[in-house]
Amino acid sequence: MPIPDLSALVVSTIVPFVLKLVGAVALWIAGGWLIQLAMRIMRKSLRHSSLDVTVVGYLINILAAVLRVILVVAILGFFGIQTASFAALLAGAGVAIGAAWSGMLGNFAAGVFLQIFRPFSVGDFITAAGITGTVEEIGMFVTSLLAPDNVRNIVPNGKLFGDTIQNYSVHGYRRVELVAQLDNSADVGRAIALLKEAIKQVPNQFAGMEADVEVLEFSERGPRLAVRPYTHTSNYWQVYFDTNRMIIDVLGANGFPVPRIPLAMGAN
Incomplete structure (x- = not known):
């Protein structure tokens, strides 16, 4: 190849390519630096938010990946490569991945909302x-x-x-719901008075909330009393079991009859 033709080739093709390559490298370095700067700013702004540390990390990583893809597309465009087909390929891949991982992505989105709304x-x-x-x-x-x-x-x-x-842990206390079954012949007023007095001895009830002991409903066996002390969730089962034991002890010690099952109609 003659020297003039070689010089023309270098000037018309190689030099512009080298310049574009240098520009692409510079763009990659500058873009990477800007992405890292954006990540640091975002991490610092979210540090004092109500979001969980894990959520912050995921959001930052996702944003960094998206910005890297945008940077690669910009560099390809800088070289004169048509990026429309590349963008369509990315969109198609995103749809395919989203369809395949729809359940996981749904769980991920729900996890983010759980961290944000904090139920x-x-x-x-x-x-x-x-x-x-x-x-x-x-x-x-x-x-x-x-x-x-x-x-x-x-x-x-x-x-x-x-x-x-x-x-159950949002408020300072919750209600324990128990039922005391009485016989039809029982003195309801006396039973209520005895249970109200005895339930005061059950430990770990919530201060300022007096237990409820009242007639709840009626059954074939007799009246049913609602026995409802209040306590913190951490003491729920202790108060539950102690109150049940108290009901048995009080009614048994004071001679209340065991509720009888009514005989069926027409039975001899």
């Missing part, structure tokens, strides 16, 4: 998705609940967030 926190005693237990961990995809029988339940966040959540 419960670690240590709360809740009922949700048919499970009752103490919250051990709120993950990005699943939540761990420890049931009262010491069985760990791993519940998907999507199922948890989409169901009714009962949080």
Whole structure:
């Protein structure tokens, strides 16, 4: 190849390519630096927010990945490469991944909302998705609940967030609901007075909330009394069992008859 032609090739093709390559490298370095700067600013702004540290980390990583993809597309455009087909390919891949991981993405989104809205926190005693237990961990995809029988339940966040959540630990106390069955011949007023006095001896009741002892309903056996002390969730079962024992002891010690099952109509 003649020298003039070689010089023209270098000037017209190689030099512009080298300049674009240098520009692309500079753009990659500058873009990477700007992305890191944006991540630091975002991390610092979210540090004092109510979001969980795990959520903050996931959000930052997702944003960094999106910005990297945008940077690569910009560099390809800088080289004159048509990025429309590349963008369509990314969109198609995103749709395919979203369809394949729809359940996981739903659980992830639910985990984010659980961290943002905080219907419960670690240590709360809740009922949700048919499970009752103490919250051990709120993950990005699943939540761990420890049931009262010491069985760990791993519940998907999507199922948890989409169901009714009962949080027993939000308030300072909750009501223990028990029933005392009396015989038809029992003196109801005396039974109520004895139970109201005896229930004061049950420990760990909530101060300032007097237990309720009243007629709840009537059955074939006789009146049924609602016996309802108030206590904190951490003492619920102790108050529950102690109150049940108190009902048996008081009614038995004071001669109240055992409720009898009525005979069927026409029985001899």
